[in-house]
Amino acid sequence: MQSLDSKDFLNQPQKRTWIDTDITIDHYNGLIPCDVDDGYALGVLFRSQEVDIVGLSSTLGNSEDIEVTTEIATQFTAKFGPTSLTVSKGSSVFYSDAEGKELPEAVKNLAQELKQGPLTILAIGALTNIALLIKHFPELVDNIQEVVCVAGRRNTEQHFVASKRQLRPFRDLNFEVDETAFNVVLNSEVQLTLIPFEVCDDIWIDFHELRKMRNGSSLAEYLEKESRIWALEWATLFGSSKGFIPFDMVAAAYVVNPEWFTVKQWHVQVQSGPSDTKKGETKEYLVCNEQLDMGRLVNYAVEISPSAEPELFKRLTQQDISSFILGLSHVNIIVEDVDGAAEYYHKVLGFERAIDDQGQKMDYRNVSMAEFNQDAGLADQDVELDVLFLKHPYASIYLELMRYHKPIGQSEIPPQPRTYDLGGPRHIALEVSNCTAVFRYLKQQEGVAMIDPSDDYHPEKLDGFPISFFYWIDKYGVQWEMEEGRRVGVARGIM
Template sequence: MNACTELWVDTDVSIGLEHFPGFYRDIDDALALLLLFSSPLVTLRGVSSTFGNTDAKHARVIAAKLTERFGPKGLQVRQGAAGPIKKGAPLPASDASWAMADALRQAPMTIVSLGAATNIAVLIASHPELVDNIQGIVAMAGSRSMPGEEFIVGPRQLRPFSALNFEADVEAWRIILESNVPLTFAPFSLSHQIWITKEDARSLENTGDTGSYLAPYMYKWAREWTDLYGSPGFNPFDALAAGYLLAPGFFGGVELPVGILEPGERGNNRDVPCLIVSDAMGNCRRATSLRSLNQGFKPFFLEALRGGLSMTTSVLGLSHINIVVDDMDKATEFYGRALGFQMAYNDAGAIDFPHYTSPAFARDAGFLDGKVDVDVRFLRHPQAGLCLELMCYHAPECCRDIVFHKTGDIGGPRHVALEVADICAVFEHLKKQPEVRMINPSPDYGPPENLGTSTISFFYWLDPYGVQWEMEQGRPLGFGREISG
């Protein structure tokens, strides 16, 4: 997912509503909304209400209160359809569908479906000319097995949960499946991989505004699940659809056929249709089904819900690596030859500023007299997307000695790691570069070996400017797993 993805959220949010005294309706939609509100990675174009956990009217009121308190200023919440699509009947009119259409006329966006999909289906059926502007639909729906999964969360649960987001309006999903909109499903089996406990809820008490607001509701819901079902806590259901949009690297998915299995069809002994995402569906329309959730998602999720400044969501990615050099052209040639870096360009041309003397730059860099003379050049790796910022200082006078550290020396970043496709070939390539020093000069160092039963292998080397690099092969890209060095 690219930064600043534009989203519309369609929700049956019901936080704070009671089933009956002391027992509350689902809070997962509220978790999803507040998770999205917390992130600079998305731009919310609108929110609309639908039915499921509650009716669309109550959902609109609750969503409006949450948006006013925690959401972006000016974000509108639209009233959705009151009931499902009936086969052969006119489509239910709603302000939500028209508002989504207006938003799509302005720019493409992704729709997050957290309740009955009525509003989305009406949009698709009423405005086919806008369908190509729907970049995707991400929904909490879709079973991965035939004839469908049993939604059981604990040993004391007598009846399985229903697939509410699908069953609330089956006809809506027939319309959606007939379109060409890319679909991503977060099924029940995915949410069953994460449990939010009473202790997790308490950890949000007295944190930021969001965490302090959510903590009592999360605690009550976790306690309700434990008391009623014997589960360790609750599954955050719809919040995983939002989580996927913010941190897709925590999720593993697969593209599979998707279709609706009617009652009595191919082993479906239930009295309702099932939405199945499985190879067993044959040559059907295809969709992405999220199947696995990395354990690192839970701390990310809880931290993002605290509110206030969260570095978990504030850090967007690696900007660049700065290296101070003694000769700009020599360094440019070396990093091009050794690692494949090329000159970086923007709309104005090469990002190259010889003899840069900005007083503001000098003060930001710590030279409070405002005096500096420095060459600045950015290089970019065309495959990895990694940027180097090379600087060659002419003034003020600074230390010119390069210190070559050993691997275990304390202080500073000890290495920068790059994933490579053929580590042995890269090892031999770098050994041939006259300026390169392997971390151990012994002829016995290398070639790289696999780490025990792991497929990961790596080696360290030093460039002529004192930067230690790690070249690595075998780690799944996306986020750190089996960290070795």
């Protein structure tokens, strides 16, 4: 199994991931608290460098009101997610009722991301949005590398019971809440991975772990606070002395590192049988086992490694700023002419003009953008500049050449500092996974000065680019940029 304690995983390309969630943490259906496990799933993914979260959408499931899941997803992402990540509103109705209605924003935006390249979908709610995408964009199905969801059981006699005192088993919610949508996915060519109750049952969050989370990160403190009533609900209604199962977090763990899991490729069928949740009724069950010889093949998880749980909680609770640093983004150099400087650095060091992961030249002329001014600490000034990126073909280091047309700075290079004099490059840029979280962390540190000392200074997403950044100066006079979204760090190996 790949060790996440080593740095080997940094040499692997990030997994482009879309999250479709019915998150309802901190919400009540009447007097009954709603599930909290989506919060744990999102929290793990937000703090995992193995994934590149390209989108997040709301869906039905824990709530039948799309406004509820959309609002909570938006609030949670704003608190703990990447600065550039936005939430797309999913379908307000289940699949059978969506005929004739305008396609939801979630489906359109997911389609746009699939056009950019293959991705994995973590489906932790109704599969309505995914089924609608399959129906309306069949040409994009091949770019869905995998759909991972919490669903399935070995047979119709297997019931989802967490303790002996639980009178009524849990529903196979992500399957049962919109069976029609699930069947659309089953009948497609999409690779499907099922994380069933039996595997989720191996990971519990007990009261002892909740107490430890109080002294963890702000994310862990929030999850602990919102989980207290949920843990009491399990203790009262289900007689659970172990706490509760964070189902969706287990599915998120599979997205982070499939090698944590033992997975079988078995046939899956939808079978009818006596309902285990409504007495005297019949219902459909999603059944997957090695005896079946008909139905499509899916990946069915049967075991999770004991090493997964401590790593997941480490990610949720760690306060270390290192969890947000992804790699060296670039070295910035101010020049009088970006084209002349590009020729110079090509001649003396072999740097070449860079292209991004979409095949576009990283060459931006006459840039004038209010968001850039804000992030660069020039909010009240008239700014216009040229930006040209170079990349070394072997060292994979990027140079960011900048020529300012406005404002005009010093026209002469200052005297060269001696080797042992304090000072450094104009700025050194580090690629980070969560610009806002890093900004808040650094604001609290001694010896850190933001480039703009005003209370209004904060990172903003650039208009038309998935990028946000901010500048700060350390106690030795080195100016740093913390940048999210460009994804050019050497650890990624992106062209």
